[in-house]
Amino acid sequence: MTTLPSGPSAGADTGTTVVRMAGIDKSFLGVQVLFGVDLDLRAGEVHALVGENGAGKSTLMKILAGVHQADGGTVELDGHAVSFEHPLQAQHAGVSTVFQEFNLLPERTVAENVFLGREPRRRGLVDAAQMNAATAALLEDLGLTWLSPQTRVRSLSVAGQQIVEIVKALSHDARIISMDEPTAALADEEVEVLYRLIGTLRERGVAVLYVSHRLKEIFDLSDRVTILKDGALVDTVDTARITSDELVKLMVGRPISSFFPDKIEGTAIGETRLRLDGCGNAQLDGIDLELRAGEITALAGLQGSGRTEIAHALFGVDRFTRGSMWIDGRRVRVRSPRQAVRAGIALVTEDRKAEGLALNQSVMANARLVLDAVQPGQAGRRVQNIPGILSSLDLVARDVDQEVRFLSGGNQQKVVLAKWLATEPSVMVLDEPTRGIDVGAKQRVYSLMRELSARGVAILMISSELPEVIGMADRIVVLRDGRIAGELSAGADEESVMSLATGHAMGGEQ
Amino acid sequence: MSQTTETVDVAQQRSRSRWNLGPTELVFVALVGIVIIGAVLVGLRGQNLFNTANTVDMFTRSSLLGFIAIGQTFAILCRSLDLSVGYVVALTSIVAATTMEGDTGRIGLGIGAVLLVSGAIGLANGLIIAVLRVNPFITTLGMGLIIKGYLDTQYQGPAGSVPTQFQQFGFTRLGFLPLSTAVMLAVALAGFLFLRKSRTGYHMFAVGGNAEVARMSGIRTGRVMVTAHVLCSLCAGLAGLLIAARFGTGSALVYDNLYELDSIAAVVLGGTLLLGGRGGIAGTIGGVLILAVLDTVFNILQVDPFFKDVLRGVIIIAAVAIYARRQLDRKARRIRFDDGNGGSATSDAAPKVPPSAGSSGRQPPPPAGVRGAPGDAHETSQTGTTIRQGPKGEGR
Numbered sequence: 001m002t003t004l005p006s007g008p009s010a011g012a013d014t015g016t017t018v019v020r021m022a023g024i025d026k027s028f029l030g031v032q033v034l035f036g037v038d039l040d041l042r043a044g045e046v047h048a049l050v051g052e053n054g055a056g057k058s059t060l061m062k063i064l065a066g067v068h069q070a071d072g073g074t075v076e077l078d079g080h081a082v083s084f085e086h087p088l089q090a091q092h093a094g095v096s097t098v099f100q101e102f103n104l105l106p107e108r109t110v111a112e113n114v115f116l117g118r119e120p121r122r123r124g125l126v127d128a129a130q131m132n133a134a135t136a137a138l139l140e141d142l143g144l145t146w147l148s149p150q151t152r153v154r155s156l157s158v159a160g161q162q163i164v165e166i167v168k169a170l171s172h173d174a175r176i177i178s179m180d181e182p183t184a185a186l187a188d189e190e191v192e193v194l195y196r197l198i199g200t201l202r203e204r205g206v207a208v209l210y211v212s213h214r215l216k217e218i219f220d221l222s223d224r225v226t227i228l229k230d231g232a233l234v235d236t237v238d239t240a241r242i243t244s245d246e247l248v249k250l251m252v253g254r255p256i257s258s259f260f261p262d263k264i265e266g267t268a269i270g271e272t273r274l275r276l277d278g279c280g281n282a283q284l285d286g287i288d289l290e291l292r293a294g295e296i297t298a299l300a301g302l303q304g305s306g307r308t309e310i311a312h313a314l315f316g317v318d319r320f321t322r323g324s325m326w327i328d329g330r331r332v333r334v335r336s337p338r339q340a341v342r343a344g345i346a347l348v349t350e351d352r353k354a355e356g357l358a359l360n361q362s363v364m365a366n367a368r369l370v371l372d373a374v375q376p377g378q379a380g381r382r383v384q385n386i387p388g389i390l391s392s393l394d395l396v397a398r399d400v401d402q403e404v405r406f407l408s409g410g411n412q413q414k415v416v417l418a419k420w421l422a423t424e425p426s427v428m429v430l431d432e433p434t435r436g437i438d439v440g441a442k443q444r445v446y447s448l449m450r451e452l453s454a455r456g457v458a459i460l461m462i463s464s465e466l467p468e469v470i471g472m473a474d475r476i477v478v479l480r481d482g483r484i485a486g487e488l489s490a491g492a493d494e495e496s497v498m499s500l501a502t503g504h505a506m507g508g509e510q
Numbered sequence: 511m512s513q514t515t516e517t518v519d520v521a522q523q524r525s526r527s528r529w530n531l532g533p534t535e536l537v538f539v540a541l542v543g544i545v546i547i548g549a550v551l552v553g554l555r556g557q558n559l560f561n562t563a564n565t566v567d568m569f570t571r572s573s574l575l576g577f578i579a580i581g582q583t584f585a586i587l588c589r590s591l592d593l594s595v596g597y598v599v600a601l602t603s604i605v606a607a608t609t610m611e612g613d614t615g616r617i618g619l620g621i622g623a624v625l626l627v628s629g630a631i632g633l634a635n636g637l638i639i640a641v642l643r644v645n646p647f648i649t650t651l652g653m654g655l656i657i658k659g660y661l662d663t664q665y666q667g668p669a670g671s672v673p674t675q676f677q678q679f680g681f682t683r684l685g686f687l688p689l690s691t692a693v694m695l696a697v698a699l700a701g702f703l704f705l706r707k708s709r710t711g712y713h714m715f716a717v718g719g720n721a722e723v724a725r726m727s728g729i730r731t732g733r734v735m736v737t738a739h740v741l742c743s744l745c746a747g748l749a750g751l752l753i754a755a756r757f758g759t760g761s762a763l764v765y766d767n768l769y770e771l772d773s774i775a776a777v778v779l780g781g782t783l784l785l786g787g788r789g790g791i792a793g794t795i796g797g798v799l800i801l802a803v804l805d806t807v808f809n810i811l812q813v814d815p816f817f818k819d820v821l822r823g824v825i826i827i828a829a830v831a832i833y834a835r836r837q838l839d840r841k842a843r844r845i846r847f848d849d850g851n852g853g854s855a856t857s858d859a860a861p862k863v864p865p866s867a868g869s870s871g872r873q874p875p876p877p878a879g880v881r882g883a884p885g886d887a888h889e890t891s892q893t894g895t896t897i898r899q900g901p902k903g904e905g906r
Contacts, residue, residue, distance in 0.1 A: 105719035107788040117727035
């Protein structure tokens, strides 16, 4: 039976260096992406790895995991030089990795996933009872008793699946766990569960390498932070001795006076562009919402509170079955995305790879997709604008014929934005517009939102990141359980948003 | 299990999904339905669907397709498929008959030769798919054409002969159950246990579910794929033996029966995902029985054979459409606000609100009880501590 690094006694080793990576070089197809990077991990520490997209974080992590092999430099595990040729080798040595993409089989149970590839056997046959018992023991040991070994993974929330991933990694007796943006798909309240699990790991003397774009998490969780920039090590510092401004400065190499750009001079809140009056459907009820020209309205709420559902209903993906919707004073019924586009609505979806882009098509083909499909008559003129839009977004691509799958997350998002800007929308809905993109691209998205609102576009921004909601919005509408829980004006603090979203004061039990 | 809200949530979903049968149960419910409808239709003609002749007919039909479909299940579970099985059946029927040459003493040799030939074809299919990374559709289509070409040039008509003793395999009955059907069911049971109990069986679900995940978990995905194809071809070989036993000779032209398509239809009817990773033998047997019952009923009712194909086609498409629909439903969020026209089938109790009701102004808020629909109450997350179980209340 698989055991965890057992009990608090393992914490005795806390502080000893378990992994030492030194002078790591790595090139892909002749392009060097890592330049002599050093990284060491200590038992019982959470070590954050930060840097803009393309800084080399993932590559470094994958070298440790055995997915890639370093061209130069050494990796030492407990003082012995190692070179992992395959992730399994790393796993056997106690180095597990939770990758960004889920590595689970949705149709199989938690236990079947945890023991995948090494199912316990008795007399040659898989011993399902022992497998379930061992998984239950693992879960109990981690305080995850609400998770049943026999639950089908498909029926778990994203956070639940993330936790199964980590349990799977731990079940290999992992002493070193790296996590690549484990919270990218989680809502705030789900992140809490992960935090507690990471806390448990730290107590047990596991070394956690933590890659994240969310600065808050780095300060909440990590003991030390290593900053990479353009493939080179900037510094490794104790997290307690650095401020978030300093950290951002180290990451981007330039001072950022204020993370969220100020309103552009002359931006005025104008007439109502879109109005929802008592709208509802199976997921939503009694939604009254006004989006005004030049205003950025944020839609906050827990995951599942109906934020994305509002976006989908506005855009005709699902429909409102009750209530009325008005655009520029005219009653409209949006029954399909096509009608929504024609009515001047744009929706930047949450999942850009699945819903926003044709990944194996070119930048240009993606950028003109909506125009060609919905406004063929006017496409000609507006297509002319696309190159200008792309360059105004500082898109970094070889040329407009490059396939978007080769672009970084931030640049892919810029292509999605360009696609919608080309339609010259009057209402722009942005669902998690900065998820999984680097700091530089985030800033570009924020300033774009400011520019659009200065031009009189009504913006609805859906976001799980409270700092973003608070930093950008003129007005914050908070959802809870499919209804509007309340509205806050600009400058509200995180606590009041959270208490509206959860329905009770922070920290209180029900 | 601790008494947390989440536990309650799970329990709620279980109870709500009482009617949400798993795919396998659904297949057998459909089978019972079709048997009842068939019996009534046949009864209206003054005949009995359950008399010995008809029962034997149904079972006999199911045995041949059963063997092939059991094999096909392995391939499809691994996110592959085998279009060569019909040709393997034809080829192995000839291999059996020409090897046995009417000699009782050579029965064992004939069976061995069939297993060897079919196993080798499966091995070739599997290796081409796993090692050369050729798309399974193309690989097995090509393999089928190769076998067809060989059969067409070498065997214009029946070839070889099968000793009388071996023909018993095709005709002996244990009561109303033909021996061949009993053997088929035994093979099905073996296949069922193989998937449920062996590591390779587990790994087939993994390879079909996500080959990369399987590989990263240390599963030798190539081996699993090859095993699935070898098993698939071996099962087709068993069907070839049955053909030889029934016809008393080897017959190249049975490939005209398009068993490969029927077997895929049976597997998919049986609830195995065409994209792999979910399903199993039990459902497949249900699918096979459905097709067999339909054929028997059509026969008794003397349905025009061409129209029969039309009906079969409609039924298969309808069944898969129902699965797809269920799949959608499972992904859909639970109903939080039920206004009777949200596209949900569960809403018949709620007052009907026409979609245009909003035009007369604001809709009054729904009665307080509506929001507290089952499974909803526990949705309210506690601050920062709750992980909800997903909304998809699948029964199994």
